[in-house]
Amino acid sequence: MREIALHLLDIAENSVAANAKNITLTVCEDLQSDLLTASVIDDGRGMSAEMTAAVVDPFVTSRTTRKVGLGIPLFKDAAESCNGNFFINSETGKGTRLDVKFQHSHIDRMPLGDLSTTMLTLFVAYPNIHWLFNYVAIPANGLPEEKFVFDSQPIIADLGDVPLTEPVVLTFIREYIEGGVARVQAASNCKSTIPQLIK
Amino acid sequence: MPSIKSLEDLKRIREEALEKRKVKTAEGSIQVTVAMGTCGIAAGARDTMKAILDHIESNNVSGVIVTQTGCVGKCDYEPIVAVTMGEEPKVMYGRITPERAHKIMQEHVAAGKVLTDWVIPA
Numbered sequence: 044m045r046e047i048a049l050h051l052l053d054i055a056e057n058s059v060a061a062n063a064k065n066i067t068l069t070v071c072e073d074l075q076s077d078l079l080t081a082s083v084i085d086d087g088r089g090m091s092a093e094m095t096a097a098v099v100d101p102f103v104t105s106r107t108t109r110k111v112g113l114g115i116p117l118f119k120d121a122a123e124s125c126n127g128n129f130f131i132n133s134e135t136g137k138g139t140r141l142d143v144k145f146q147h148s149h150i151d152r153m154p155l156g157d158l159s160t161t162m163l164t165l166f167v168a169y170p171n172i173h174w175l176f177n178y179v180a181i182p183a184n185g186l187p188e189e190k191f192v193f194d195s196q197p198i199i200a201d202l203g204d205v206p207l208t209e210p211v212v213l214t215f216i217r218e219y220i221e222g223g224v225a226r227v228q229a230a231s232n233c234k235s236t237i238p239q240l241i242k
Numbered sequence: 243m244p245s246i247k248s249l250e251d252l253k254r255i256r257e258e259a260l261e262k263r264k265v266k267t268a269e270g271s272i273q274v275t276v277a278m279g280t281c282g283i284a285a286g287a288r289d290t291m292k293a294i295l296d297h298i299e300s301n302n303v304s305g306v307i308v309t310q311t312g313c314v315g316k317c318d319y320e321p322i323v324a325v326t327m328g329e330e331p332k333v334m335y336g337r338i339t340p341e342r343a344h345k346i347m348q349e350h351v352a353a354g355k356v357l358t359d360w361v362i363p364a
Contacts, residue, residue: 049284049288052278052283052288056278056279056283056310056312059310060312113280114280117280157288161288163292163295164278164288164291164295164310167295167308168276168291168308168309169310197249198249198252201249201252201253201256202252202259203256205256205259205260205263206307208295208298208306208307209259209262209263209304210259210262210299210302210303211255211258211259212255212256212259213295213298213299214299215251215252215255217299219249
């Protein structure tokens with residue numbers, strides 16, 4: 044995977060496969076602390092403690108179509124190679140929460156990538172899931188934080204039975220998400236002049 | 243640069259969409275499914291899906307449902323796109339780049355012509 048946004052899409056697909064009704068995806072570019080953090084929280088079927096501990100192993104998967112599961116191990120490895128970390132908490136019947144952290148300025152950190160397309164494709168493909176997307180930037184230079192919050196529920200309520208793939212609707216949603224993400228992205232580009240030294 | 247939309251515009255958008263739908267006759271439902279497992283995503287499935295959505299927008303294609311599925315067990319054929327036209331059997335295409343996705347939308351979804359070269363052999 045070449046983007047953090049692609050990893051997040053992959054992790055969110057796990058939540059969908061776990062029959063989640065509510066999925067919250069949060070990305071925070073904290074330039075003050077030099078961190079890029081992300082989390083995916085779902086209320087799907089969850090996993091036992093044994094399974095939760097085991098899924099970071101590439102040769103463990105709940106899938107039946109093949110015997111390896113690379114999504115989680117790849118993301119964990121990407122974070123750990125950037126002074127970061129990776130945690131999964133899960134409880135059977137309750138849901139799963141995944142947290143990932145990267146050193147924002149790390150030379151090996153893959154780009155965040157196309158977050159708006161990740162959000163758009165998830166929402167359009169699974170309109171019956173209640174999606175909450177948060178994208179936050181905390182600039183290094185003391186400027187106020189910038190935040191984009193996308194809640195799918197009011198949109199679905201307003202649209203009624205009109206599908207998201209109707210062209211006018213699709214254009215509206217795409218521009219809405221792209222506009223919000225671009226606004227936060229602009230704030231996250233206000234970098235400090237001296238990169239912080241790695242502890 | 244499009245102006246940032248506000249959610250208040252949604253009701254108007256809905257009316258607009260309903261208006262356009264009335265013009266179309268009730269054709270059978272068309273479903274386009276993109277496989278979005280880890281294998282699919284790594285092979286570029288998100289860009290393939292984006293190309294399908296872009297095609298719907300730029301060609302004003304009404305009445306197509308676009309959805310996703312997980313890994314279908316044919317990872318070497320990713321990105322995989324399946325097209326179901328009404329009652330017809332599902333057609334599964336392999337190695338669908340954004341360019342090929344546009345072609346599928348033009349020829350199969352719009353004109354009903356199956357692109358046999360890209361169909362995954364059973």
